[in-house]
Amino acid sequence: MFSNKEKFKEVFSKKLEMMCGKRFEESTVRDQYHTLGNMIREYISNNWIQTNEKYRAENNKQVYYLSIEFLLGRLLGSNLINLGIRDVVEEGLKDLGIDLREIEESEADAGLGNGGLGRLAACFLDSLASLNLPGHGCGIRYKHGLFEQKIVDGYQVELPEQWLRNGNVWEVRKADLAVEVNFWGKVEVSQEKGRLTFRHIDAEKVMAVPYDMPVIGYDTKTVNTLRLWSAEPAKMFPIHKNIMQYKRETESISEFLYPDDTHDEGKILRLKQQYFLVAASLGSIVRTYRHKYGHLYDFHKHVAIHVNDTHPVLAIPELMRILLDEEGMSWEDAWHITTNTISYTNHTTLSEALEKWPVYIFQPLLPRIYMIVEEINERFCRDLWERYPGDWKRIEEMAIIAHGLVKMAHLAIAGSYSVNGVAKIHTDILKHREMKLFYEFFPEKFNNKTNGITHRRWLLKANPELSRLITNAIGDEWIKQPEKLLDLKPYAYDVSFKQNLAAIKQKRKKMLAQRIYEQTGVVVDESSIFDVQVKRLHAYKRQLLNVLHIMYLYNRLKEESSFSIYPRTFIFGAKASPGYYYAKKIIKLINSLAEKVNNDRQTNEQLKVIFLENYRVSLAEEIFPAADVSEQISTASKEASGTGNMKFMMNGAVTLGTLDGANIEILELVGEENIFIFGMTADEVISYYQNGGYHAYEYYHHDKRIKQVVDQLVNGFFPNVYDHFEPIYDSLLTQNDQYFVLRDFAAYVEAQEKVEKAYQQRDKWLEMSAINIAHSGHFSSDRTIREYANDIWNIKPISWE
Numbered sequence: 001m002f003s004n005k006e007k008f009k010e011v012f013s014k015k016l017e018m019m020c021g022k023r024f025e026e027s028t029v030r031d032q033y034h035t036l037g038n039m040i041r042e043y044i045s046n047n048w049i050q051t052n053e054k055y056r057a058e059n060n061k062q063v064y065y066l067s068i069e070f071l072l073g074r075l076l077g078s079n080l081i082n083l084g085i086r087d088v089v090e091e092g093l094k095d096l097g098i099d100l101r102e103i104e105e106s107e108a109d110a111g112l113g114n115g116g117l118g119r120l121a122a123c124f125l126d127s128l129a130s131l132n133l134p135g136h137g138c139g140i141r142y143k144h145g146l147f148e149q150k151i152v153d154g155y156q157v158e159l160p161e162q163w164l165r166n167g168n169v170w171e172v173r174k175a176d177l178a179v180e181v182n183f184w185g186k187v188e189v190s191q192e193k194g195r196l197t198f199r200h201i202d203a204e205k206v207m208a209v210p211y212d213m214p215v216i217g218y219d220t221k222t223v224n225t226l227r228l229w230s231a232e233p234a235k236m237f238p239i240h241k242n243i244m245q246y247k248r249e250t251e252s253i254s255e256f257l258y259p260d261d262t263h264d265e266g267k268i269l270r271l272k273q274q275y276f277l278v279a280a281s282l283g284s285i286v287r288t289y290r291h292k293y294g295h296l297y298d299f300h301k302h303v304a305i306h307v308n309d310t311h312p313v314l315a316i317p318e319l320m321r322i323l324l325d326e327e328g329m330s331w332e333d334a335w336h337i338t339t340n341t342i343s344y345t346n347h348t349t350l351s352e353a354l355e356k357w358p359v360y361i362f363q364p365l366l367p368r369i370y371m372i373v374e375e376i377n378e379r380f381c382r383d384l385w386e387r388y389p390g391d392w393k394r395i396e397e398m399a400i401i402a403h404g405l406v407k408m409a410h411l412a413i414a415g416s417y418s419v420n421g422v423a424k425i426h427t428d429i430l431k432h433r434e435m436k437l438f439y440e441f442f443p444e445k446f447n448n449k450t451n452g453i454t455h456r457r458w459l460l461k462a463n464p465e466l467s468r469l470i471t472n473a474i475g476d477e478w479i480k481q482p483e484k485l486l487d488l489k490p491y492a493y494d495v496s497f498k499q500n501l502a503a504i505k506q507k508r509k510k511m512l513a514q515r516i517y518e519q520t521g522v523v524v525d526e527s528s529i530f531d532v533q534v535k536r537l538h539a540y541k542r543q544l545l546n547v548l549h550i551m552y553l554y555n556r557l558k559e560e561s562s563f564s565i566y567p568r569t570f571i572f573g574a575k576a577s578p579g580y581y582y583a584k585k586i587i588k589l590i591n592s593l594a595e596k597v598n599n600d601r602q603t604n605e606q607l608k609v610i611f612l613e614n615y616r617v618s619l620a621e622e623i624f625p626a627a628d629v630s631e632q633i634s635t636a637s638k639e640a641s642g643t644g645n646m647k648f649m650m651n652g653a654v655t656l657g658t659l660d661g662a663n664i665e666i667l668e669l670v671g672e673e674n675i676f677i678f679g680m681t682a683d684e685v686i687s688y689y690q691n692g693g694y695h696a697y698e699y700y701h702h703d704k705r706i707k708q709v710v711d712q713l714v715n716g717f718f719p720n721v722y723d724h725f726e727p728i729y730d731s732l733l734t735q736n737d738q739y740f741v742l743r744d745f746a747a748y749v750e751a752q753e754k755v756e757k758a759y760q761q762r763d764k765w766l767e768m769s770a771i772n773i774a775h776s777g778h779f780s781s782d783r784t785i786r787e788y789a790n791d792i793w794n795i796k797p798i799s800w801e
């Protein structure tokens with residue numbers, strides 16, 4: 001049906017009338033989307049079935065990637081591209097008077113994630129399928145994804161997100177594959193044939209119903225599966241409970257994604273979600289496995305289970321439970337299998353983000369799982385004691401359960417065979433600082449896998465013009481082998497290539513300017529520097545540093561008649577966690593600054609500030625191609641990797657960043673002449689934390705520029721926000737500026753001046769841009785996934801020969 005335009009048109013219009021029950025002429029965009037989505041599903045169904053048959057028939061090892069978040073974004077466009085049928089469809093629809101882009105834009109983003117961690121999971125799925133690797137995603141089918149952000153009067157307002165409002169064409173409900181998950185109740189211990197047996201009784205049962213989504217590889221028959229679990233009441237309602245309450249409580253498990261990616265909210269519901277994901281996924285993995293192999297003694301030889309951060313770490317005790325209680329294995333056998341099955345990625349060293357569950361919550365909710373965790377802890381502490389006899393302090397620090405808390409990262413390390421960080425510096429910090437004691441005990445488990453992004457979505461789909469330019473220059477091999485982008489390097493010195501590169505950037509800036517106008521009513525100068533910071537709002541990401549610098553520029557423009565700058569448009573996009581008071585203040589601050597600056601006729605030809613609301617994957621796809629400058633200015637040591645930095649680079653933006661996360665690896669690749677690096681090193685930051693010696697007040701008193709902008713937070717510079725920014729002011733002075741904003745201010749100003757100069761040397765700038773694109777292939781998630789496949793999971797591609 002997609003073999004040629006005419007055939008497509010015929011099938012499409014017939015199908016639409018059949019599915020929607022109306023004449024083609026009367027169809028809406030939604031009807032057209034729905035029809036096209038269904039055609040694609042039908043088209044791939046055979047490959048999906050064949051892929052699954054292959055997995056069932058062959059004894060190849062498979063990996064299951066467990067993640068509490070999958071930030072997929074829209075799927076229509078990327079599916080069309082991966083299937084190689086986008087052009088046929090676009091042309092066919094055009095003949096029918098339909099704009100494919102309009103259909104694509106009618107699709108809701110699947111926003112089942114907060115930010116980088118969830119988007120990483122989505123990029124990994126695309127790479128697994130495109131590399132023909134047997135890898136499946138397991139997640140939760142939240143009814144509401146990450147909240148929709150509205151900006152009202154400069155403040156963030158959160159609305160419930162409704163991605164399922166018009167149904168989801170990509171999913172298939174598989175009610176017959178439901179898995180029962182047990183909560184509460186108690187454990188009955190008895191002796192049977194000289195062996196203790198454990199029965200979880202009086203449990204409250206929840207039905208986990210899988211919804212499968214196809215993950216379509218690029219230019220291959222492989223169609224993998226993302227299985228998302230939905231919580232429904234079990235057939236047997238609990239007798240002692242009000243049924244309405246039971247139904248509500250059950251359904252609430254898969255109702256909302258937690259809109260919080262650092263703080264542990266300490267809610268029972270969150271732990272319920274975690275166990276729900278794990279028990280449902282393992283239940284189904286083991287069922288499939290038993291079907292094929294019978295016993296589970298070789299489980300680890302055929303199955304790898306990866307836990308994305310600590311949220312799914314209960315996979316460790318859950319697998320132990322299955323092996324011990326259901327299979328009747330000995331502890332030693334079960335532990336051997338478990339610790340050779342599970343691998344774990346650490347995503348952060350921020351201590352407030354490390355999950356710890358109070359025993360008083362954990363134990364009653366998951367009584368059998370808690371017993372197993374206790375046993376794991378006891379044995380682990382015994383091993384530690386043997387190695388470090390008498391070193392109570394060390395054992396206390398490393399214990400899995402201590403002071404009434406279950407430490408999920410400790411459980412993850414003890415119960416897995418691989419622990420990886422997500423960028424070189426992050427892994428080093430894990431090994432030598434944050435998880436030092438664990439590294440000493442288990443050095444062989446630790447390894448680095450620098451993050452990546454799928455170049456298919458972030459370049460091929462998001463920036464078709466640039467993709468064409470690249471292909472015209474070096475051929476299209478880069479699409480399957482992104483490292484080949486390196487062949488572009490000579491073109492960094494090619495005049496006509498650079499002219500085309502400039503024209504494409506200009507076109508995308510124009511398109512983004514149009515979007516900005518539609519959303520904010522502000523007209524921006526399309527020839528100004530588009531300087532962009534888009535990411536979750538966090539103190540450590542230092543949107544505040546960016547803001548203070550803009551205030552400083554504004555002050556100079558106002559005060560010094562001889563001072564001028566190359567026109568600049570500062571663009572922000574960021575969601576703040578609803579309970580993150582400080583982050584919300586920063587959003588208001590950005591909007592207050594935008595209002596002030598954009599309406600000042602004395603400066604607004606040189607300076608504009610834009611806050612684009614509801615930052616999400618689809619908006620990101622419009623922003624990266626239009627960016628000149630990529631702001632990656634986190635406090636060194638705090639950003640584990642960052643992936644936004646890679647998307648910008650791939651689209652030809654030049655990084656202005658600190659020596660943090662993957663910025664360091666970008667620097668290594670492009671060289672210091674093609675990036676703007678400033679500020680403290682991670683060692684300096686850590687040394688201040690350890691030894692003290694930082695006094696924010698000194699920077700405030702000794703740098704007039706700093707004093708002025710900091711004072712302006714509270715002195716009426718922003719009208720009508722009486723004392724609103726005092727908390728920000730206090731964070732910088734009273735609380736001694738934990739993230740070293742003032743300390744890095746001068747270096748940042750200087751780096752920004754270099755950016756401004758470099759941008760005006762057009763030829764040099766385009767050269768930098770091209771060199772960044774050329775080196776971005778290294779950050780394709782294909783490279784990352786190959787490393788995981790070879791070094792951690794030990795899985796091999798399937799062959800379609």
Ligand SMILES: *Cc1c(COP(=O)(O)O)cnc(C)c1O
Pocket residue numbers: 114115116119534535536615616617620641642643644645647
């Ligand atoms: C890539 C991405 C992120 C992560 O951005 P960082 O700059 O690495 O924090 C967050 N949200 C969305 C929508 C993304 O696409």
